[in-house]
Amino acid sequence: MTPELLRHEHEGRDPALYFTRIVAEQDGEVVGVGGLGHDSFSFEEWRYGGRVAVQPQARGRGVGAALYAELLRRAQDRGARELRTMLSDLPQDRPGVAFLTARGFQPAWDRYESSLHTADVDLGAFGDLLRDVAAQGTELRPLAELRSDPDCDRRLYELDWLLFQDVPLGTELTRRSPEQWVRDELDDPDLRPELSFVAVDPARTDPLTGPYVGYSTIGWNAAGDYGYIGMTGVLREYRGRGLAKALKVAAMRALHAAGGGQIRTFNDAPNRAMIAMNEALGFRRTATRTRYELRLVPQGVDSGA
Template sequence: MLPFTLRAAQYPADAQAIAEVKNAADPSWPTTAEMLRHSYESRSPAHAYADVVAERDGRVVGVGSLGPDTFAHEDWRYWGGLLVHPEAQRAGVGSAIYEKLLRWAKARGARELRTMLSDLPHDAAGVEFLKKRGFEAKWERYESSLHTRNADLHAFDDLLARVAAGGIRLVPLSELGGPQHQHWLYELDWLLFQDVPLGLTLTRRPLEEWVKDELDDPTLRPQLSFVALDPTQNDPLTGPYIGYSTIGWNPAGEYAYIGMTGVRREYRGWGIAKALKVAAMRALAAAGGGEIKTFNDPPNQAMLTMNEALGFGRVATRTRYELTLEEHA
């Protein structure tokens, strides 16, 4: 008999217990029960998910999940994660959860599993765990950070003035609406993501699913997120929207993070993307300030250079690990 039991996770009942395990095991990206509930409730009923918890003495000590890779969906590819409370590590909890998830994936015909871990100390054991099971490092993502108290936001006054002189308006997401708003932003988001070097073949989510994931996300801060508008444009898909940058706020870690930042190709080179980020940083500073995290892939040199110019400094590298199940049947 193992000193713990495995069972299917139950939402919303287990949300708080799962959040506590995640926060203890991964302090770099803490979460809340509300964030977990939203993620669960936003899932598409068209896809299959597996959620497992390990209990010891009536307490949740480990969590694991598998589901579709929503950014690069294929029926045979799954994305997941596995975390064990530090007090329960090295006791077989992680191995038991992994084997249960692996059996579930194989039963569904999965041929590839993906996950992501950082090079921070708390993830060292997890990286070792993956490598022992045949996972290989396939893609890196750089995490950078900046606190508004260390940013010279007035250094970009001329940039904002030039963008405004070019007729471009930077409007908070909270001030935009109307029947076409969601559609324009949805189309713009998809257009911009085509040029982001993610190392993935992207798949598009339906509008309703995208709205739940992005605009209805409880961590999104519309008053800190900005859309760039060209009033002279009336594109059939994106209307006057030519770029945008979103800011989320992680209440568990009390820091902001940049979601998507991008500008349509024909408007690049004008400084609009940088201006969007500066507007967001100024809005955050005016709201009390705080740390901002951003994540970029090595091939995206333009964005990395821009972030350095804004004052962001590298704090971690997050690596995507992949396992080809056909070779590990």
């Protein structure tokens, strides 16, 4: 997290959706923070996602419990029926997992984190793949070049929605407005347009996506000093041609040319095809991120009914 990213999230949040944030202060210093709100990506009026974090030196004093209790109260006042959050199986998250388990949260969905460093990959080995894609008449264009196209944002918005229909997310997907999607995705301060690529078929003139048939984005976490893949996908009729793999290779080559670095990617457990592709590219699993859920009985409802 960076101040710029936090400001972007705050200023770009959909005002139609509920969100609340609380902080814990001690001697004028913020020692804990909690947030809770609707998920614009998977919206249900009764479902809320949240997070509680406490400074290491302030843990073990009930700060996290107090923040959680207040967020839970606010959620229940709104008739919440489900709370969600996500933690990894890394050592630093074990106390958080114990905190959730003690409060009745249950693991509901796994997402695998994998990573590679461009210095550890023979990017020249994928030359034939890129030549095959080019021979098909498909161009891999940097997003930075396409943003000057007045139809770029609209086409990517439509393409993104079509691609996400086939991503196994374990939750119902909500379609954001075009304006909100652009704020969340294309105006993200972490996005690296010069490292993100769009597959373009010049012969295609679709009314929704135009010549765009797939894309892959790279963001850069400045605080953590690593890149991460946001979305990679190709339209159904263009699959089986190596396009998705080529998009990732193009991004990896661009990052390597810019000095190289680590790239992380995240795949839901049922997405076996993408997991296999990433392994073929050199990604190796580093963690499992689990979505934890707590089912609530709305106030005034008989739990035995």
